[in-house]
Amino acid sequence: MARITAGVGCSHVPAIGVAMDQGITEQPYWVPVFEGFEKSREWMKAQNADVIFLVYNDHCTVFDASCIPTFALGCAPEFAPADEGWGPRPVPVVKNHQVMASHIAQSLILDEFDITIMNEMEVDHGLTVPMSVMFGDKGPDDEWPCLVIPLCVNVVQYPAPTGNRCYNLGKAIRRAVESFDEDLNVVIFGTGGMSHQLQYKRAGLINKEWDTQFLDRLTSDPVALSQTPHVEYLREAGSEGVEMVMWHVMRGALDDDVTEVHRHYHVPASNTAVGHIILENNKDRIAAE
Amino acid sequence: MARITAGVGCSHVPAIGVAMDQGITEQPYWVPVFEGFEKSREWMKAQNADVIFLVYNDHCTVFDASCIPTFALGCAPEFAPADEGWGPRPVPVVKNHQVMASHIAQSLILDEFDITIMNEMEVDHGLTVPMSVMFGDKGPDDEWPCLVIPLCVNVVQYPAPTGNRCYNLGKAIRRAVESFDEDLNVVIFGTGGMSHQLQYKRAGLINKEWDTQFLDRLTSDPVALSQTPHVEYLREAGSEGVEMVMWHVMRGALDDDVTEVHRHYHVPASNTAVGHIILENNKDRIAAE
Amino acid sequence: MALKKDYEDIPGTFVFDADRGREGYQLNQFCISLRLQVNRDAFNADEGAYLDKYPMTADQRQAVIDRDWNRLLELGGNIYYTSKLAANDGINFQQLAGLMTGMGNEAYRAMMVAGGRSPEGNRYQSEWDDKEGDS
Amino acid sequence: MALKKDYEDIPGTFVFDADRGREGYQLNQFCISLRLQVNRDAFNADEGAYLDKYPMTADQRQAVIDRDWNRLLELGGNIYYTSKLAANDGINFQQLAGLMTGMGNEAYRAMMVAGGRSPEGNRYQSEWDDKEGDS
Numbered sequence: 028m029a030r031i032t033a034g035v036g037c038s039h040v041p042a043i044g045v046a047m048d049q050g051i052t053e054q055p056y057w058v059p060v061f062e063g064f065e066k067s068r069e070w071m072k073a074q075n076a077d078v079i080f081l082v083y084n085d086h087c088t089v090f091d092a093s094c095i096p097t098f099a100l101g102c103a104p105e106f107a108p109a110d111e112g113w114g115p116r117p118v119p120v121v122k123n124h125q126v127m128a129s130h131i132a133q134s135l136i137l138d139e140f141d142i143t144i145m146n147e148m149e150v151d152h153g154l155t156v157p158m159s160v161m162f163g164d165k166g167p168d169d170e171w172p173c174l175v176i177p178l179c180v181n182v183v184q185y186p187a188p189t190g191n192r193c194y195n196l197g198k199a200i201r202r203a204v205e206s207f208d209e210d211l212n213v214v215i216f217g218t219g220g221m222s223h224q225l226q227y228k229r230a231g232l233i234n235k236e237w238d239t240q241f242l243d244r245l246t247s248d249p250v251a252l253s254q255t256p257h258v259e260y261l262r263e264a265g266s267e268g269v270e271m272v273m274w275h276v277m278r279g280a281l282d283d284d285v286t287e288v289h290r291h292y293h294v295p296a297s298n299t300a301v302g303h304i305i306l307e308n309n310k311d312r313i314a315a316e
Numbered sequence: 317m318a319r320i321t322a323g324v325g326c327s328h329v330p331a332i333g334v335a336m337d338q339g340i341t342e343q344p345y346w347v348p349v350f351e352g353f354e355k356s357r358e359w360m361k362a363q364n365a366d367v368i369f370l371v372y373n374d375h376c377t378v379f380d381a382s383c384i385p386t387f388a389l390g391c392a393p394e395f396a397p398a399d400e401g402w403g404p405r406p407v408p409v410v411k412n413h414q415v416m417a418s419h420i421a422q423s424l425i426l427d428e429f430d431i432t433i434m435n436e437m438e439v440d441h442g443l444t445v446p447m448s449v450m451f452g453d454k455g456p457d458d459e460w461p462c463l464v465i466p467l468c469v470n471v472v473q474y475p476a477p478t479g480n481r482c483y484n485l486g487k488a489i490r491r492a493v494e495s496f497d498e499d500l501n502v503v504i505f506g507t508g509g510m511s512h513q514l515q516y517k518r519a520g521l522i523n524k525e526w527d528t529q530f531l532d533r534l535t536s537d538p539v540a541l542s543q544t545p546h547v548e549y550l551r552e553a554g555s556e557g558v559e560m561v562m563w564h565v566m567r568g569a570l571d572d573d574v575t576e577v578h579r580h581y582h583v584p585a586s587n588t589a590v591g592h593i594i595l596e597n598n599k600d601r602i603a604a605e
Numbered sequence: 606m607a608l609k610k611d612y613e614d615i616p617g618t619f620v621f622d623a624d625r626g627r628e629g630y631q632l633n634q635f636c637i638s639l640r641l642q643v644n645r646d647a648f649n650a651d652e653g654a655y656l657d658k659y660p661m662t663a664d665q666r667q668a669v670i671d672r673d674w675n676r677l678l679e680l681g682g683n684i685y686y687t688s689k690l691a692a693n694d695g696i697n698f699q700q701l702a703g704l705m706t707g708m709g710n711e712a713y714r715a716m717m718v719a720g721g722r723s724p725e726g727n728r729y730q731s732e733w734d735d736k737e738g739d740s
Numbered sequence: 741m742a743l744k745k746d747y748e749d750i751p752g753t754f755v756f757d758a759d760r761g762r763e764g765y766q767l768n769q770f771c772i773s774l775r776l777q778v779n780r781d782a783f784n785a786d787e788g789a790y791l792d793k794y795p796m797t798a799d800q801r802q803a804v805i806d807r808d809w810n811r812l813l814e815l816g817g818n819i820y821y822t823s824k825l826a827a828n829d830g831i832n833f834q835q836l837a838g839l840m841t842g843m844g845n846e847a848y849r850a851m852m853v854a855g856g857r858s859p860e861g862n863r864y865q866s867e868w869d870d871k872e873g874d875s
């Protein structure tokens with residue numbers, strides 16, 4: 028059977044993608060951002076994942092305002108990088124495990140999550156930047172080292188799904204993965220955040236204290252953390268900080284007992300606090316040792 | 317505050333729309349179909365509804381296979397009849413109560429239903445045929461007598477949402493309606509069914525006994541009825557009979573105690589058993605008397 | 606896959622699940638394109654050129670050209686999609702059922718007016734196998 | 741509406757809820773159209789003719805022409821949409837923030853490098869009102 032063995036939380040700041048695509052990651056501004064992902068790339072390689080289940084949001088790129096799904100699960104054969112206004116990112120097309128994706132879609136709907144099935148979809152920086160930071164530079168003619176099942180969450184038009192709903196969705200995704208017959212190692216990514224406000228007069232808000240307790244509580248107190256109301260994200264972590272509800276999906280899909288094996292936090296990348304964490308199920312750690 | 321006072325269950329056979337549009341409802345084949353809606357039209361008029369919350373499904377007309385929402389709530393200002401392959405039906409454009417619709421969308425998402433918000437949408441016979449049978453002939457330059465909030469449910473690609481999920485969605489719709497400040501009389505429609513199989517070698521299956529107990533139990537035993545598994549619809553009521561899950565949304569939005577004030581059942585219209593029921597909340601009946 | 610298909614033993618039908626949806630994707634997208642007059646006109650003017658836009662399998666393409674309504678379903682088509690192709694040809698749902706059941710329009714319509722196809726003997730594949738065994 | 745907007749007292753921000761989404765719909769649909777090069781080319785060739793395709797309000801249209809980034813948000817725009825217009829003009833998210841805050845690019849960037857805008861004094865509208873009262 029397939030199993031989710033570890034989780035990755037990760038900001039998906041577009042400027043990080045731009046820095047990689049333009050080859051300016053050695054500039055002093057960017058060095059501390061990318062240093063924190065060096066260990067992550069080694070870990071990712073050692074993890075030898077077959078499939079990444081990647082929770083992200085579209086930033087009014089692929090989904091316009093005519094149709095706004097709360098949870099859109101990518102069931103297409105592949106997902107090309109989208110043009111976000113300055114041409115598509117020069118990174119590989121993302122390949123899906125299409126049979127597993129539609130198994131998960133069916134399982135989630137029977138488990139009473141009201142998924143929207145996407146049989147055609149492009150993906151924006153919300154998905155491709157986490158791939159880039161975790162796997163390093165890849166050109167459009169390369170291939171990502173594993174398959175990706177994307178889950179796109181509405182966090183742009185209020186209200187996003189509640190943290191509680193996201194956490195429970197993580198549990199349902201786990202059930203779906205574990206009822207899939209193929210023997211696959213699945214890593215789940217929750218992306219977005221950390222604190223950032225991109226808009227209007229309060230732009231630039233960063234709340235390091237709040238971000239730090241969020242990262243701490245992912246390991247120690249995830250259920251209570253998932254109860255954080257929307258207004259707290261908006262007030263404390265900025266209007267775009269509400270993206271962090273997507274991390275609860277990742278956390279919900281893991282065991283109750285996890286170990287934080289890596290953390291990275293840096294301010295700023297563009298307007299944003301970069302946050303990153305790697306969590307392993309304790310029982311998978313023991314098995315691995 | 318707004319209130320849901322009554323529910324209507326109703327088949328939405330396309331041929332019924334065609335019969336009305338072609339003016340052939342007096343033909344012997346059609347007379348018994350339309351006779352059963354005479355009382356319904358009087359009731360509908362007396363009901364004086366401000367808004368109809370109309371649960372229906374699209375039949376691969378407006379939604380193609382690229383994007384399949386489980387629950388898509390219409391939040392556009394209006395919904396034009398779609399071309400289903402032989403030109404749009406000559407009936408009025410459906411007007412939304414847009415503010416109420418987006419209030420309901422927000423309330424449902426916070427209530428942990430993972431709605432897809434549709435800000436542009438056309439509607440097919442699944443929505444327009446129930447309007448036609450309940451309000452009678454209207455031309456494209458007429459207006460429907462009330463506003464309509466459409467909820468489009470995936471029942472084409474397996475799995476449809478469970479009956480239990482639909483029933484609970486009805487309860488959440490009721491909470492959303494009752495938290496809307498405007499003083500509005502809302503009638504909820506659940507459409508589709510009854511037994512019918514449109515496809516392949518078993519086409520034409522009709523199960524009058526099963527349909528009858530379904531209609532009976534809507535009043536007497538709705539919670540247990542909502543637990544009916546998908547496979548029972550498919551086996552007993554035909555592959556397209558699974559549309560009946562949408563009636564549970566309607567039933568869930570009503571009081572536990574309702575009275576059946578009208579029923580109509582006739583075989584056939586085209587391939588389908590026509591079923592129709594009107595349920596009133598007992599407390600609203602007493603208030604009305 | 607571990608989700609059991611408890612609906613596979615119903616005779617004479619398909620359940621349009623994800624597996625069938627994947628198989629029939631291009632076929633169904635072709636069919637739904639015919640909901641628009643401009644596309645119907647283009648298809649009717651040159652079926653082959655129009656079909657080239659949809660990378661379906663050779664079998665699916667042939668079934669479209671042949672208007673082999675049952676074969677379209679066997680190859681991943683769904684009735685709501687294939688009915689758009691039928692509508693283009695002036696065939697409505699009831700006439701289509703007459704074709705798919707092999708009964709023809711008159712006999713099918715007469716069956717429906719008499720109350721439709723009974724569920725008796727039509728619930729399980731084994732009941733159909735028995736019937737075939739008899740004949 | 742009875743759903744209380746518990747986020748309305750946060751200063752210097754908008755929460756893009758259904759009310760704002762309705763107000764800004766045509767504006768935002770115009771903005772997202774610029775994600776495609778073919779549309780950027782058409783817009784840049786003739787802004788007025790391109791804008792005619794989107795029935796937005798006169799105020800919204802003027803704010804587009806003026807590149808009045810804050811006004812666009814006040815009129816129902818969302819930052820992820822308006823950033824597509826900014827991208828068309830060669831303005832990235834950080835530069836856009838420099839414009840929206842009125843700080844200019846250098847000062848805004850310096851604030852971010854120094855750790856960003858503190859949440860202290862920026863949580864409640866009343867805190868901003870007090871500040872304005874002081875000055």
Ligand SMILES: [Fe+3]
Pocket residue numbers: 039084086153219220270
């Ligand atoms: Fe983001």
Ligand SMILES: [Fe+3]
Pocket residue numbers: 328373375442508509559
């Ligand atoms: Fe239907």
